[in-house]
Amino acid sequence: MAITLLGNSPAGMCPSSEAGIGDGIHVRENQTVLPAGRHGVPFDFADPALATAVSAGLAKVEDLLRTVVLSDLQFATETSRYLVDAGGKRFRPLFTLLAAQFGDPDTEHVITAAAAVELIHLATLYHDDVMDEATMRRGAVSANARWDNTIAILTGDFLFARASKLVADLGTEAGHIMASTFSQLVTGQMRETTGPSEGQDPVTHYLTVVNEKTGSLIATAGRFGTMFSGASPEQVDALTAYGNAIGTAFQISDDVIDIVSPAGESGKTPGTDLREGVRTLPMLYALAERDPREARLRELLAGALSDDALVDEALDLLRGSAGLERARRILEDYAGSARSALEVLPDCAARAALVSLSEYVVARTY
Ligand code: IPE
Ligand code: IPE
Ligand code: MG
Numbered sequence: 585m586a587i588t589l590l591g592n593s594p595a596g597m598c599p600s601s602e603a604g605i606g607d608g609i610h611v612r613e614n615q616t617v618l619p620a621g622r623h624g625v626p627f628d629f630a631d632p633a634l635a636t637a638v639s640a641g642l643a644k645v646e647d648l649l650r651t652v653v654l655s656d657l658q659f660a661t662e663t664s665r666y667l668v669d670a671g672g673k674r675f676r677p678l679f680t681l682l683a684a685q686f687g688d689p690d691t692e693h694v695i696t697a698a699a700a701v702e703l704i705h706l707a708t709l710y711h712d713d714v715m716d717e718a719t720m721r722r723g724a725v726s727a728n729a730r731w732d733n734t735i736a737i738l739t740g741d742f743l744f745a746r747a748s749k750l751v752a753d754l755g756t757e758a759g760h761i762m763a764s765t766f767s768q769l770v771t772g773q774m775r776e777t778t779g780p781s782e783g784q785d786p787v788t789h790y791l792t793v794v795n796e797k798t799g800s801l802i803a804t805a806g807r808f809g810t811m812f813s814g815a816s817p818e819q820v821d822a823l824t825a826y827g828n829a830i831g832t833a834f835q836i837s838d839d840v841i842d843i844v845s846p847a848g849e850s851g852k853t854p855g856t857d858l859r860e861g862v863r864t865l866p867m868l869y870a871l872a873e874r875d876p877r878e879a880r881l882r883e884l885l886a887g888a889l890s891d892d893a894l895v896d897e898a899l900d901l902l903r904g905s906a907g908l909e910r911a912r913r914i915l916e917d918y919a920g921s922a923r924s925a926l927e928v929l930p931d932c933a934a935r936a937a938l939v940s941l942s943e944y945v946v947a948r949t950y
């Protein structure tokens with residue numbers, strides 16, 4: 585489903601945007617990013633010219649993604665391209681390209697940075713599916729299920745290596761930023777695996793984890809977009825702060841989607857967090873409830889669930905739970921913080937699109 589473009593530009597163009605008419609974000613034929621959710625809530629580009637410019641940038645990112653994973657070993661190319669070709673939302677490169685609108689978006693480094701961030705993200709997905717024993721990814725059988733854990737781990741490593749090559753082309757500062765981003769991301773995955781320390785509030789632990797494992801890379805996507813377009817340091821900081829908040833919101837929404845989405849819709853298997861015993865925000869809030877009507881839910885959430893019928897029962901109860909409602913409110917708070925970070929930016933089409941992106945992150949969970 586193509587992205588719907590709503591209305592006319594409510595604000596002026598960003599300093600460097602060019603005029604043109606767009607009809608949606610078509611990355612490749614038959615592939616669009618950020619499709620409208622179940623209730624048709626679209627991501628609103630706010631401006632056709634901006635949509636055209638960003639579509640063109642995303643098409644270049646796609647070409648780079650496909651060439652940078654080529655290997656002498658045909659099998660390595662095949663396993664790497666597997667999830668590149670399966671699609672995905674391209675949320676991070678989209679954000680890099682939007683962030684680049686505050687400077688000169690047409691520099692080669694912007695495209696390289698957007699592709700590097702997406703490749704790092706993709707590598708973490710190969711590894712994450714091993715950790716989470718997932719069987720579906722991007723609407724396809726996950727690499728660990730299609731081949732095995734060894735192939736999935738090696739493919740993830742290969743993608744990291746190729747992403748590092750791209751980052752090296754961006755210079756030393758980018759190398760430092762990506763190194764600390766990646767160690768934050770891995771620390772988040774590790775922290776999730778080890779669980780809260782003794783006496784630690786589990787919600788504080790969860791929010792630290794999601795900021796590290798997802799917010800960190802999305803923040804860097806925005807930072808790179810502004811940095812490499814030559815935007816001002818104040819704008820770099822604003823987009824980094826926005827990225828941190830929207831990235832955290834994005835992971836909370838992913839965790840809500842794991843509960844609310846019908847099988848097959850998200851391209852992943854709903855209930856994976858329950859099966860893996862990963863306690864996400866709606867579950868933590870449900871566990872903190874005292875309402876006797878939710879006693880059965882708390883009983884089910886006490887440990888990891890392997891039985892399909894029990895997973896379905898827990899999902900059903902979670903969907904109507906106070907914990908889910910409370911998690912949605914926190915999601916909205918983070919989306920609101922992301923919007924606040926935009927206040928220092930000029931009032932232009934890219935800023936309006938970033939506001940829309942923050943609304944999309946909430947809307948996609950309905
Ligand atoms: C999935 O990310 C993992 C998270 C950090 C939530 P995305 O939802 O961006 O996955 P793709 O790239 O669209 O497949
Ligand atoms: C993924 O977290 C985070 C990273 C890959 C860094 P999840 O395990 O929650 O993401 P999905 O739901 O499998 O995409
Ligand atoms: Mg996972």
Ligand code: MG
Pocket residue numbers: 712715716
């Ligand atoms: Mg995981």
